[in-house]
Every structure is written in C-alpha cells, then in structure tokens.
Amino acid sequence: MHSLSKWCLMVAVLGSLVVKLGAQCPDRPVxxxxxxDPLSLTAxxxxxxxxxxxxxxxxxxGYTHYCYKYNTGTQIVEAPTLRVNPGDELVLDILNRIExxxxxxxxMAMTGxxxxxxxxxxxxAMRVDAxxxxxxxxxxxxxxxxxxxxxxxxxxxTAGFKYKIPIPATQxxxxxxxxxxxxxxxxxxxxxxxxxxLIVEGMEKIHPEVAGLxxxxxLIRQQFQVPWIPGPYQLTINYQVSQVIGGAKPIIxxxxxxxxxxxxxxxxxxxxxxxxxxxxxxxxxLQLVALDGYPLPQIRTQDTIVLPPAGRAEFIVQAxxxxxxxxxxxQDYSTGPTGNPDLQQSLAAIRLSDNANAxxxxxxxxxxxxxxxxxxxxxxxxxxxxxxxxxxxEFGGTNGPIQFYITVDGQKQRVFEPNxxxxxxxxVGAIEDWTIENRAxxxxxxxMHQIHFMMLEVDGKPVAxxxxxxxxxxxxxxxxxxxxxxxxxxxxxxxxxxxTFPFHCHILLHEDLGMMHKMVVEP
Ligand SMILES: [Cu+2]
Numbered sequence: 001m002h003s004l005s006k007w008c009l010m011v012a013v014l015g016s017l018v019v020k021l022g023a024q025c026p027d028r029p030v031x032x033x034x035x036x037d038p039l040s041l042t043a044x045x046x047x048x049x050x051x052x053x054x055x056x057x058x059x060x061x062g063y064t065h066y067c068y069k070y071n072t073g074t075q076i077v078e079a080p081t082l083r084v085n086p087g088d089e090l091v092l093d094i095l096n097r098i099e100x101x102x103x104x105x106x107x108m109a110m111t112g113x114x115x116x117x118x119x120x121x122x123x124x125a126m127r128v129d130a131x132x133x134x135x136x137x138x139x140x141x142x143x144x145x146x147x148x149x150x151x152x153x154x155x156x157x158t159a160g161f162k163y164k165i166p167i168p169a170t171q172x173x174x175x176x177x178x179x180x181x182x183x184x185x186x187x188x189x190x191x192x193x194x195x196x197x198l199i200v201e202g203m204e205k206i207h208p209e210v211a212g213l214x215x216x217x218x219l220i221r222q223q224f225q226v227p228w229i230p231g232p233y234q235l236t237i238n239y240q241v242s243q244v245i246g247g248a249k250p251i252i253x254x255x256x257x258x259x260x261x262x263x264x265x266x267x268x269x270x271x272x273x274x275x276x277x278x279x280x281x282x283x284x285x286l287q288l289v290a291l292d293g294y295p296l297p298q299i300r301t302q303d304t305i306v307l308p309p310a311g312r313a314e315f316i317v318q319a320x321x322x323x324x325x326x327x328x329x330x331q332d333y334s335t336g337p338t339g340n341p342d343l344q345q346s347l348a349a350i351r352l353s354d355n356a357n358a359x360x361x362x363x364x365x366x367x368x369x370x371x372x373x374x375x376x377x378x379x380x381x382x383x384x385x386x387x388x389x390x391x392x393x394e395f396g397g398t399n400g401p402i403q404f405y406i407t408v409d410g411q412k413q414r415v416f417e418p419n420x421x422x423x424x425x426x427x428v429g430a431i432e433d434w435t436i437e438n439r440a441x442x443x444x445x446x447x448m449h450q451i452h453f454m455m456l457e458v459d460g461k462p463v464a465x466x467x468x469x470x471x472x473x474x475x476x477x478x479x480x481x482x483x484x485x486x487x488x489x490x491x492x493x494x495x496x497x498x499x500t501f502p503f504h505c506h507i508l509l510h511e512d513l514g515m516m517h518k519m520v521v522e523p
Contacts, residue, residue: 024057024099025067025193026078029240032248035348037217037360038197038238039072039080043088050082051093054131054154054180054194056100063223063234066098066180066192078239079196081217082178086200087169090135095160098129120144122155126184126418129156133163134181134449135198136310137293137470139172139374139494140165142450142501149181149449150418150502150518168496170374172452172468173202174293175263175312177219183418183516187269187508191227193239195219195267203261206295206371209287209316213261215360216252220330220347222268235271235330235345242347250348252328253356254319261289263314266307270507272342272443272473274331275305275313277350279320283329287316294452294468295373304331308445310471310506319352326350336476338393338402339442340507375468378454378491383433385426390437390483391444391474391505391515404515406444406505415514422500424519430492437485438474444515445506447471448490450497457487471506498523 029036041050052068059065067078084090121144124130132152140147146165154161179195180186197217204211221236235242240250254260266273276283283303290296292312305313320326327349333342388409393402405413408423426432433456436446452468459482475484504516 023059024055024097025065026069026076028059028065028236029238031241031244031250033240033251035218035238035240035250035252037081038219039070039077040083040360041070041080042083043085046087047089047091048082048084049091050080051095053095053097054189056098056129056192062225064188064192064227066189066194068194068196078193079219081197081199083199083201084167086167086171086173086202088167090163090165090167092133092163092165093160094131094133094154094163096129096131096154096156096158098131098156100129100156118151119153120148120151121153121161122158124153124155126153126182128185128188130154130182130185131180131189131194132182133178135165135176135178137176137312137452138165138198139168139170139451139496141496142499147450148499148501150183150500153182167200170494171200172294172374173200173206174290174295175199175217175265175314176293177265177267177310177312179267183416184512187512188227190267190508191223191269193221193223195221197263197265199263200293203290203295203314206373207289207299209299210261210289212361213259213316215261215263218262218264219267220264220271220273222271224269235268235347237328237347243345249346251351252348253351253353254317255354255356256319256322256352258319258356260317260319261314262317263312264307265312266309268309270309270340270509271330272309272333272335272445273307274333275307276303276329276331277317277326278329279324279326284318284320288313289316290314291467292452292470296465296467300465306333306473308471308473308506309508310445310447311469319350322352324352326352335443337441337479339476374494375452375454375491378431378489379466381431381489381491383489384430385432386435387424387432388435388437390439391446393440393442404505404510404513406503406515406517408517416502416504416516417514420518422518422520424517425522426492426519427522428492428495428498430521432490432492433487434490435485435487436474437483439477439483441476441479443476444474444510445471446474446486446503447506448503449501451491451494453491454489455486456489459484492521495523497521
C-alpha cells in the first residue's frame with residue numbers, strides 16, 4: 001500500500017485516533033523542574049547488557065508516547081543512556097510490547113517488506129507497531145543482530161530480539177544515539193519519544209580539557225500531537241517540555257563560573273537547531289569538542305552550533321557569575337519556501353546556584369598519549385570514485401501531496417521501496433567523493449549509515465573545517481540561480497562497512513515517504 005491509499009488511510013485513522021489504554025510509559029517530568037540526565041547504564045567487564053521494553057500510551061493531553069522502558073529493579077526509567085568503551089560488546093534485548101488499536105494495525109501495514117529469505121527478526125509487515133533499532137552514527141556492520149534496519153522487524157508480543165554488537169576498537173569516542181527505524185513509520189515512535197543516547201567513552205583521552213568537568217547529557221526531542229500532520233509542536237529537553245505558554249521553563253543547574261561538558265543530541269523529527277547559550281542577551285563562546293560523535297582535531301570556539309535533525313554537538317560551557325540570566329536557546333532557522341518552520345525558542349533556563357548538582361564527572365586520565373583517530377588520513381587519500389546525488393520534490397503524485405526523492409544523478413527519480421535493488425554498488429577499500437545537491441525549495445538533512453564522512457566543499461568552495469559528520473544540512477534552492485551543494489568524502493576501507501544499508505533525509509517524514517535509498521558495499 002505504498003500509494004495514495006496509504007496516505008489517505010493514515011490521515012483518516014489518525015484523525016480519529018483515541019487509544020484508551022492505561023499509561024504504559026513512565027510519567028514525563030513536570031514543567032519547570034530541574035533537568036536531570038537520563039539514567040546511565042555502563043559496561044561491566046567488557047559487556048553492556050540490558051533489556052529495553054518498547055511500550056506505547058497516550059497521555060492526558062492527547063500526546064502519544066512510545067517509550068524504551070528499563071527496569072532498574074527498583075524503578076522503571078525511560079530511554080537510558082548506554083555507555084560503552086571501544087572494544088566492548090553491546091548486548092541489547094528488545095521486547096516489543098506495543099499495544100495499539102487493531103484498526104491501526106490493519107490499516108497501516110506497508111506491504112513490500114522483504115522476502116522471508118532476507119528477514120531478520122520476526123519478519124512480517126512494516127507497520128506502526130513493529131520496531132527495530134538503529135545505532136545512529138556507529139561504525140558497526142549493517143548485519144542482522146547488529147545495525148541492520150532494512151530487514152529487521154520486531155513485532156509486538158513476540159519473544160523479542162537480541163542485538164549483539166561488538167563496538168570496534170577504532171570507534172571514535174563521543175555521543176551517538178539509538179532510535180527505531182522501520183521504514184514508513186520511523187516518525188511515529190521517535191515522535192513519541194523513543195530515542196536514547198549512546199556514548200562511546202574516552203573523549204578525555206582525545207581532549208583532556210573535558211577530564212574532570214561535570215558532564216551533562218541532553219536529548220532534545222520534538223513532539224507533534226498528530227504525527228505526519230504539520231502543525232504546532234513541542235520541543236522537550238530530557239522529556240521536559242521546553243516552552244509552556246505562561247509556564248515555567250526547564251531548569252539546568254550550574255555553579256556560578258563553573259565549566260561543564262555538555263553532550264547535546266538533536267533527537268527531533270525535523271528541527272534544524274542553531275544552538276546558543278545566551279547570557280544577558282549575548283550568545284556565549286562555546287568550546288566545541290566534537291560533532292556527530294567525532295572529536296574535532298582541535299577544540300574550536302563558536303557562539304552558535306547548528307545541528308540538523310539527528311546531529312550531535314559536545315561542547316564546554318562556562319556558567320556566568322551568580323545573579324545573571326542565562327538560557328539554552330535555539331534560534332530561528334529558515335528551511336526554505338516549502339520547508340517547515342523551525343522557530344526560535346528557549347530550551348531551558350540556566351539557574352546558578354552553589355548547590356547545583358555535580359553531574360557525572362569523567363575520570364581524569366593523567367597522561368594523555370597522542371591518539372590516532374580512525375579517519376586521520378582521509379584528507380590526503382585519493383578518491384576511487386566520484387558521484388553526484390540530488391534531493392528533489394514533486395508536487396502531486398501517488399504517495400501523498402508531495403513526492404520526496406533522493407536520486408543518484410543519471411538514475412530515475414523514485415521513492416524508496418523495501419525490495420529495491422541498491423542504487424550504488426561499491427567495494428570495501430573504496431574512497432568516494434560525493435557531491436550532494438539540493439534541487440528542492442526546502443532544506444534536507446543528508447544522513448549516511450555506518451560511517452562518518454568528511455566535509456570537503458560547500459557550493460564548490462573548500463570548507464574551513466573538514467569535520468567528520470554523519471548528518472548534514474543541504475540548503476534549499478531559492479528558486480533561481482544555482483543549486484546549493486555539499487561535497488563529502490566517504491570512506492569504505494573498513495571491512496565492517498560491508499553489506500547493504502541506507503542513506504536518507506533525516507527529516508523523518510521525508511524518510512518515511514521514501515527520500516531514501518540503499519547502497520551495497522561488497523566485501
Ligand atoms: Cu528531507
């Protein structure tokens with residue numbers, strides 16, 4: 001039902017959707033309270049083993065929750081932070097206990113799922129109450145029981161599914177995140193809050209400046225009352241609504257003058273966020289340490305850090321003196337004539353107090369030896385292939401009001417189908433330069449699975465910083481003049497890249513509607 005009928009049924013079903021189940025998900029924090037970090041689960045003796053139970057409920061305000069529930073033995077918490085070291089194994093048991101209306105299940109299944117021969121997990125139809133997990137940004141294999149999202153389906157009520165992921169010794173330390181990735185329905189569960197942080201430890205070994213600093217983990221999520229229907233939305237910080245009309249703001253506690261190490265994930269559906277810390281109406285210098293989980297070669301100072309949806313930034317913030325007004329803020333961001341409005345708002349107030357919570361403090365490691373990073377030599381390599389891809393949109397058609405495409409130049413524009421053949425074939429060992437152009441009147445967020453890629457050029461001009469990223473914005477076309485483009489370098493030398501995996505727009509509605517394709521890296 002990859003067609004107009006799906007779209008119409010979706011809208012019709014959602015319009016009348018009232019689920020009368022009791023609360024299955026933990027209560028979210030009360031507006032105006034102190035923002036706490038998520039519970040951290042740490043690896044023991046080289047293994048982080050945990051069970052997460054996916055549940056679903058609708059709160060008193062009509063917002064749908066999807067939650068990764070974790071039982072500590074004394075309490076149930078939502079979406080814990082998973083902390084691993086390079087070389088550890090992550091063992092994650094996922095139980096799908098979504099109980100949803102029968103009508104939803106019947107009407108919202110998407111056919112065209114994979115043949116049984118390729119199925120991983122329970123198989124069956126892609127539908128709103130099936131789930132799986134993507135380990136966003138991790139350089140791990142796109143294989144069943146690891147980071148496969150194309151074939152893995154965990155259906156409600158089954159015995160569950162076990163992920164067993166060896167974390168490579170070369171995995172860059174930093175902030176990653178996990179979230180469901182069932183094609184056609186990714187937006188629903190992420191909209192409901194199903195997303196958590198995944199931290200690869202060791203940043204202080206690359207950047208000793210963060211050793212000993214209180215560390216904070218903030219996930220910015222976005223929630224629409226009705227997913228897929230454009231309209232007002234809420235941003236939340238660690239599940240606390242950031243802007244309640246006439247209400248109190250979330251409170252981040254800091255000691256006056258204190259430096260903290262903040263690890264911020266843009267876990268929104270579609271919000272491009274120019275982040276700032278504002279003190280007395282002035283954006284403060286932030287010491288940027290890492291982007292998308294990849295430590296920068298040198299810490300650099302910026303007063304605005306632009307994060308596309310799914311991007312992460314890790315930076316050192318210095319608290320102002322006592323008695324100062326301070327906020328974590330996201331500025332307006334223009335996504336173009338047909339884009340979504342990304343509105344400025346304060347995400348949290350920073351309250352200065354000598355009694356502020358200390359937060360988690362990473363060990364100081366003492367002597368720091370120079371560390372070689374995974375992609376250190378990439379700038380000097382010769383590409384083995386060059387490709388051009390482009391984002392585009394078409395109005396009218398059979399898959400909803402707008403068709404969203406990402407296309408390899410020279411191929412036909414078409415939306416993703418689960419059974420499609422990969423649109424790009426390459427081999428382990430390849431290094432490829434891709435130019436990604438945006439021919440749409442809307443900014444898109446390009447995301448590549450399994451690897452970080454290197455920024456080379458924007459609009460044909462070399463970038464000042466060749467950052468390693470996994471998600472970037474490709475700015476909209478103004479309607480005249482040249483298209484904007486970004487050139488990046490893809491590194492498939494690591495044998496863990498072998499397999500079939502997707503690249504796509506990380507505006508989740510676009511991804512769900514097919515702005516995605518597969519590529520294959522042959523061993
Ligand atoms: Cu998009």
